[in-house]
Amino acid sequence: xxxxxxxSSFIENLPKIYGLYTGGFLLFFALMAIFEQMGMGAxxxxxxxxxxxxxxxxxxxxxSRTMQVDAYYVAGRQVxxxxxxMATAADWMSGASFVAMAGGIFLGGHAYLAFVVGWTGGYxxxxxxMAPYLRKFGCYTVPDFxxxxxxxxxxxxxxxxxxxxxxxxYVTAQINATGTIAxxxxxxxxxxxxxxxxxxxxxxxxxxxxxxxxxxxxxxxIVLIIAYLIPVFWMSSKQGFGIFPHFEYGAAVQRIMDLEPxxxxxxxxxxxxxxxxxxxxKALTTLHATPGExxxxxxxxxxxxxxxxxxxxSLPHILMRYFTTPSxxxxxxxxxxxxxxxxxxxxxAPALATFTKLQLLDPNLSTSIIGKSFADVEALTWIQKWxxxxxxxxxxxxxxxxxxxxxxxxxxxxxxxxxxxxAGLPYVISGLVAAGGMAAAMSTADGLLLAIANAxxxxxxxxIIDPKAETRKRLLVARVLLFGIGALGAFVASLKLTGILGxxxxxxxxxxxxxxxxxxxxxxxxxxxxxxxxxxxxxxxGCGTWYLYMVKWGGMVPxxxxxxxxxxxxxxxxxxxxxIVVSLLTKEPDAETQAMVDxxxxxxxxxxxxxxx
Amino acid sequence: MATDTAQRExxxxxxxxxxxxxxxxxxxxxxxxxxxxxxLNKISFLGFPVGFYMAAQGSLAVFVxxxxxxxxxxxxxxxETGMAED
Numbered sequence: 168x169x170x171x172x173x174x175s176s177f178i179e180n181l182p183k184i185y186g187l188y189t190g191g192f193l194l195f196f197a198l199m200a201i202f203e204q205m206g207m208g209a210x211x212x213x214x215x216x217x218x219x220x221x222x223x224x225x226x227x228x229x230x231s232r233t234m235q236v237d238a239y240y241v242a243g244r245q246v247x248x249x250x251x252x253m254a255t256a257a258d259w260m261s262g263a264s265f266v267a268m269a270g271g272i273f274l275g276g277h278a279y280l281a282f283v284v285g286w287t288g289g290y291x292x293x294x295x296x297m298a299p300y301l302r303k304f305g306c307y308t309v310p311d312f313x314x315x316x317x318x319x320x321x322x323x324x325x326x327x328x329x330x331x332x333x334x335x336x337y338v339t340a341q342i343n344a345t346g347t348i349a350x351x352x353x354x355x356x357x358x359x360x361x362x363x364x365x366x367x368x369x370x371x372x373x374x375x376x377x378x379x380x381x382x383x384x385x386x387x388x389i390v391l392i393i394a395y396l397i398p399v400f401w402m403s404s405k406q407g408f409g410i411f412p413h414f415e416y417g418a419a420v421q422r423i424m425d426l427e428p429x430x431x432x433x434x435x436x437x438x439x440x441x442x443x444x445x446x447x448x449k450a451l452t453t454l455h456a457t458p459g460e461x462x463x464x465x466x467x468x469x470x471x472x473x474x475x476x477x478x479x480x481s482l483p484h485i486l487m488r489y490f491t492t493p494s495x496x497x498x499x500x501x502x503x504x505x506x507x508x509x510x511x512x513x514x515x516a517p518a519l520a521t522f523t524k525l526q527l528l529d530p531n532l533s534t535s536i537i538g539k540s541f542a543d544v545e546a547l548t549w550i551q552k553w554x555x556x557x558x559x560x561x562x563x564x565x566x567x568x569x570x571x572x573x574x575x576x577x578x579x580x581x582x583x584x585x586x587x588x589x590a591g592l593p594y595v596i597s598g599l600v601a602a603g604g605m606a607a608a609m610s611t612a613d614g615l616l617l618a619i620a621n622a623x624x625x626x627x628x629x630x631i632i633d634p635k636a637e638t639r640k641r642l643l644v645a646r647v648l649l650f651g652i653g654a655l656g657a658f659v660a661s662l663k664l665t666g667i668l669g670x671x672x673x674x675x676x677x678x679x680x681x682x683x684x685x686x687x688x689x690x691x692x693x694x695x696x697x698x699x700x701x702x703x704x705x706x707x708x709g710c711g712t713w714y715l716y717m718v719k720w721g722g723m724v725p726x727x728x729x730x731x732x733x734x735x736x737x738x739x740x741x742x743x744x745x746x747i748v749v750s751l752l753t754k755e756p757d758a759e760t761q762a763m764v765d766x767x768x769x770x771x772x773x774x775x776x777x778x779x780x
Numbered sequence: 781m782a783t784d785t786a787q788r789e790x791x792x793x794x795x796x797x798x799x800x801x802x803x804x805x806x807x808x809x810x811x812x813x814x815x816x817x818x819x820l821n822k823i824s825f826l827g828f829p830v831g832f833y834m835a836a837q838g839s840l841a842v843f844v845x846x847x848x849x850x851x852x853x854x855x856x857x858x859x860e861t862g863m864a865e866d
Binding site for chain 1: 788791792795798799802803806809810811814815816817818821824825826827828829831832833835836837839840841843844846847848850851854855858862863864865866
């Protein structure tokens, strides 16, 4: 059982191991489908799917346990680019991407696609500006780079603070998502589900650190992408859209655009009083493919995409994945593979949103509900099931007995969760989707928790507080921190303070406000110095946070439509200006630092930091 | 050492240019195209309105292809200037 131990034979066998694993998972899926035909209940199938996959992740986590520093922090730097790409994709795609993205497009139309563009385009910045250079640097964490490049404990400490704030904002949303899915699949209360989810997350990461997280994330990617694509292909071919709806849904988009004026989408809106009867649910009031006219809408699209892109290139849990590749060249290739694996899900989501919408709106399809009589719609099984748990609601406000567009309310998540049922697919698909959502949320939570715990244990504890600590003690501290932060995250999640999406967008804005320019200029501008970096982090992060506070709670009118989701624009601009001005006003970095930057820029030669530091 | 310095400069010069080229492409497909989405929507591609298509699929595909090309190009630069890893 030395499968997940260090060694070249394991790396060479990776395709075989994960090939077997994928086959095994598909076999499990087929078995479940057969059991369903034999009469197994939907609840049992859901429980089996979620627990079976979690047990597998736990086994991988156990087999990957380690007591070596470089295995714990950077998986021994031997993860091949393609596999690191899969791990990054799982690390990247959160519970929100998996469950909420298609629903967001369904409800938000073209404007929401800014997230889709932003969450993919960011990787161009990662590949061209960041990943290869950070890999050459040889750091264990992102603050490790900042602390060494600019020198001094203060720079390191500031980077740790930004990292912790950004990642913690993000991780509570992920633990929240694991709790929601566990609660639904295992039929336990949400508050218990949150702790159950945390347990699963910690089993994957505590014993083996980055090594364990890497190999579980690859396994989780395989589950989540199968769980996203199979229902779409199946539904699509069943409903006559073809097996690959991606290339053929243009006609469906056109049909929706033709139907919208007929059904009154964007014209018929529920009154504020009516909408407040169903908190968390929304009626469809936005046109599907038609962007809002005028420069302000274009500006809002572009600024949101920019925040998500620059945030991507600053989020430490993503950047640290590229520290694990064997070479600089592999780090670069790995970014391309990451984006490819992410693309597979992200270009499916708009297709899914489109034909879910068409199924509900098009009177020529048997699945349509808008324009049908209330009695008929209420008799549908999926409507009954999802209205019971408050995910769907409808009310005949004008009393004509016909369901209108502004009389049907839903939660965005339902597009992924319930579409298989609308199309009449078997329950086994719902079990698969639950396992996929769980994989997506767990893998992201793992990456984030590890980023926080590693920064605190390596940068704060080892580099600042106790530089003489021995390996055993360092790794023990790292694990205690991982557990503590996880528990804190679960506690915050159980309070249900934030809506998922708000928190996710904030994490990007925090990260870009404080870290983007210190990281980029650290490589690309030799003149950038310590004072500049300190100013860049404090002023950038400070201005961003101030703006968020003023817009969200302080009653300030947003400047040019830059609302609380886009505060990173303010933070990052302030950071850039502060960093350039202060760097130019103070002395240029010493010759040693400049030579270090020269070394970072070329792939050849030793890493800047030794393999054990 | 002199040749090494010259090679390093050549390497960085070409690396920087490549970065600017790719960021220019990125800028067009990340921002410019979407700024004109209402106008592009009047044109049709594969049956899609183009403004919608670019945000749902087109830009994403460009980013993916662009990165694989970037990896190849940067590799070539590293090798030709003798700055590649062994």
